Amino acid sequence: MSKLPAVLSRLDADLDASLARLSSWLEIPSISTDSAYWPDSRRAAEWLRADLESLGFKASLGETPGQPVVLAHRPKPGAPHVLFYGHYDVQPVDPLNLWDTEPFKPVVKEIAPGRKVIVARGACDDKGQVMTFVEAMRATIAETGDLPVGVTILVEGEEESGSVNLPAFVRENAEALKADIALVCDTGMWDRDTPAITASLRGMVYQEVTIKCADRDLHSGLFGGAAANPVHVLSRIIASLHDETGRITVPGFYEGVEEPSNSQKADWADLGLTEEEFLGQIGLKHSIGEKGRMLIEQIQSRPTCDVNGIWGGYTGEGTKTVIAAKASAKVSFRLVGKQDPDKIAAAFQAYVRAQLPDDISAEFIVYSASPAIAVPADSPALTKARAALTEEWGRKAVTIGSGGSVPVVGDFKRLLGMDTLLVGFGLDDDRVHSPNEKYDLSSFHKGQRSWARILQALGS
Template identity: 55%
Template sequence: MTDPIPAILDRIDADQSRAQDRLKELLRIPSISTDPEHDDDCETAADWLVAELTHLGFDASKRTTPGHPMVVAHGGAGDRHVLFYGHYDVQPVDPLSLWNRDPFDPAIDQTPRGPVIRGRGASDDKGQLMTFLEACRAWKDETGGLPCRITILFEGEEESGSPSLVPFLKANKEELTAELALICDSGLYDDRVPAIVTTLRGLLGEELTITGPDRDLHSGIYGGPAINPARVLTRILGNLHDDQGRVAIPGFYDGVGEPPSQVKQGWKDLGFSTEAFLGDIGLSHPAGEVGRTGLEQLWSRPTAEINGISAGYTGAGFKTVLPSAATAKVSFRLVGGQDPLRLREAFRDWVIAQMPPDCHVTFKDHGAAPASTMATDSPIFAATQLALTEEWGHQAAFVGAGGSIPIAGYFQQVLGMESLLTGFARDDDAIHSPNEKYDVQSFHKGIRSWARVLGRIA
C-alpha cells in the first residue's frame, strides 16, 4: 500500500496561503467569553466552526449550554478513535493602547525571526486548533477521508473558567469518550524541539481576609496597643516557607512523589539553564526549593505563591492608619497525588492556628483542580513522538508543564480517558497579552505534524 503522507504533506505546503486566510477569518471574530457584550460573537465563532467541520465531512453541530455553546463533530471510521479538544474563545484585549494593530484585524507581520500571524487568539487557541482542522482537510482532499475515527470538541468558555464543561462532559459521556484525547494548547520546548506534555500541575486558589478593629485607626492614637491586621497577615505569609524553600503547611507534601529516573535523565538531557531562564526576566539567583533543579521545580514540585496583598491606604501620598482588615490572594501549584480540597482545609487550619486574640479570618476559594499525569505507555504516545520527530528533525521531548490545563484532569475524572498534549506555540507568543502572535512556521509545521500524527495513530 502506498504511503499517503508525502502527497498529503505536499498538499499542505501548496495550500498554506488559503489555510492562513481561513485562520484569519476565524481570528476576525471577537469571541471574548468573559464579556457579555461579545456573547453573539461567541455564537458566531461556534457557527463558523460548525460550517467548516461540515464542509470537511464531519457530522457537526452546535450544542447549547448555560453559557457559550460547545461544538461537537464526528468523522472518519475504523477501530482507533481519538477526541480532539480546543477552545474558540479568547481573552480580552485590554489594554488596547498597547496593541500595534487592531487585535481583530489579523495580518502577517515580518519579524527578525520570520513571519508571524498577529491577532488575538492567534496562538491561544484558534491557531492551534486550526492546525488540526487543516491536517484533516489535507487527509480528506488527498485520500477522500480521515485515517481513523475522530470526535471534535470545541469549547467557548475556556478563558472564563469552563463553568459549563464538566456538566456537558457528564451529560454526553458516552458520545465523547474515545481511546485518547488530543489537546493542542501547549507549546514547543524550544524553537527546534517539539514537546509532548506528560505532567500538568494542578491549581488551588485561596483568598484570606484578616479583620481586627471595627474601623481603620489613627496610628498615632492607637498604634501600639491596637492589633494591626496587616502585621498579622504578613507574619503568617512570612511563615509560608521555611529556610530551604519548602512549604511549611503540615501535610503539604502528602502525595508528592519523585519522577522516574529515566524521566529525570530526559529532562537533564534537554540542557535547561536555570540561570538563563531567570536572566531573561532580569533575575540571577534561583529562589525555590534548595537542591532541586529548575525543571524539577517547574514540572514536578508543588509551590505556594503570594499573588496579591491589600491593606490600609495605598493611594497617592501618605495616610497614617492601622487598617481594619488585610487581604491576600495565595495560589498553590500541585503535583502527583496531592488532594486540592484536603490542602484547602490544611491551609485554612494552619492560618487559623496562628490567629491572635481580637482578630478573625474569613476565606474565599478561587477554584481547585488536581494535577494530571499521563500514562505514556500508550502506543499513541510513541506514535506521536515518532511523527513529531520526523517533522521537526529533533527528538520530540516528553516534558512537564508548570501551568495548569484543567481539561486534561476533567477528561481523566469524568470520561476515564487519558490525554496527549502537544502544541506548537512559542514562549514569546504573548498569549493573554497585547500583540499576540503565532509563528507562520508553527502554523505550517503544526499542520504537517498533525497530518503525520494521524497517519501514525491510524
C-alpha cells in the same frame, strides 16, 4: 504501504490554500467577552461547522446559555477514537492603537530573514492551532479516503471568558464525547525547533485567610505595645511558610508528591534552562525555589506556595496611626502528583491556627481546590505522539509540565475519565492576548504535518 508521505506532500503543496482558509476564519471577530460581538461568535462557529461538514463529519452547533459549541463526529468502528478540543473565541483587541495592522485583517509578513508569521487576533490563540489539526485531517482524507482513527471535535466559544458553560455541556454530552484520549492544541513548543507535549498540569488550592484581633481599629499611641497587631501575626505566619531551603513547612504538604524518573530528569537537564534565560527576561537573576532542584523542576514538577495579596490597616495617602482589627491574605498552592487538595486546604488552616496567640482568631475562604492532572509516563498514546513529533521536527520531543491549569483537561478527567495530550505549536513571542498577536508560518505548516503523523501513529 503507508500513505503518510503522500499526505505530507499534499500539506506542503496546499499550504497557501490552508493559509487562505485560516485567514477567512480569522477575519471573523469572535470576541466572547463583549456581547456586541456575540453574533460574530456564532458566525465563527458556523464557519467551522461548515468546514468540518465538508470533510465528511456529522457536525452541528450545540447550544449553551452562552456561545454555541461546535460538535462534530467522524467515527471509525474498530479503530481508536480521539476527542479534539479547541476554542474559536478570541480576546478583545484593546488597545487598538498598539496594533501595527488591523487585528481582524490577517497579514503575512517576514519578521526576520526566512521567518514569516501571520499576524491577527486569534492567529495563535486558538484558531491557528485548531486549523493545524483540521488541515491534517483534510489532507489525510484527500489522500487516503479516511482517517486512521475515529475523531470527535469539540470547539467551544467561551474559553476566553472562563468556559462557564462547558462543564455542563460536557456532562450532558458525556456519551457522545467518549473517546480513548483527548487532544488539545492550545499550548506551545519548548522553543522554535523543539516540539513539546504538556503531559501534566499542576492543581490548585486557593484560600483567603483573615486574622482578627481587637473588636475595632485601635489608636497605636494608646494600645501599641499591648494590643495584638493582626498584620504582625499574619506576616509572621506567612514568613514561616517556607524554610531556609525553600521547602514548604505545612505538615503533610509533600504527601503524594512523586519524583520524576531519571530519564525525565535527564531530558530536562538537556534542555539547559538557566536562571539567566528564564528570570533575566523579568529583571531577576536568582531563583528562590527549593535548593537542590533544577529550575525546570521548580516551575513544572514541584508544588508551590505563593502569597498573591496581603492587606490590612491604613493604606491611604499620608499617615494614620492605627492598629488594624484584622488583616488578610490570599494564598495559593500549586499541587503535583497525588497531592489531595482537600487535605492541603485543611492542613494550611490547621497550620495557621496552631500559630495564633490567645485572643486571636482566623477565618478562611476556600476559592478552589483541584487536583493535579498527569498522563502516565508509560501511556502508549504519549509514546506514539512523542515519536511522531520527533520524526517531524528532527529533534527529540520533550514532555513537560505546566505550572498553570487548563480547566477543560480537569473536566475531561473528572467527567469522562479521559487523559489528555496537550500538543501545541505556539511560541513564547506570539504575543498571545496582546496587540500584534502572531503565529509563525513554520508552526502552522509543521503543526499540520505533526498532526498528520500523530493521527497515523495513534491509529497504528
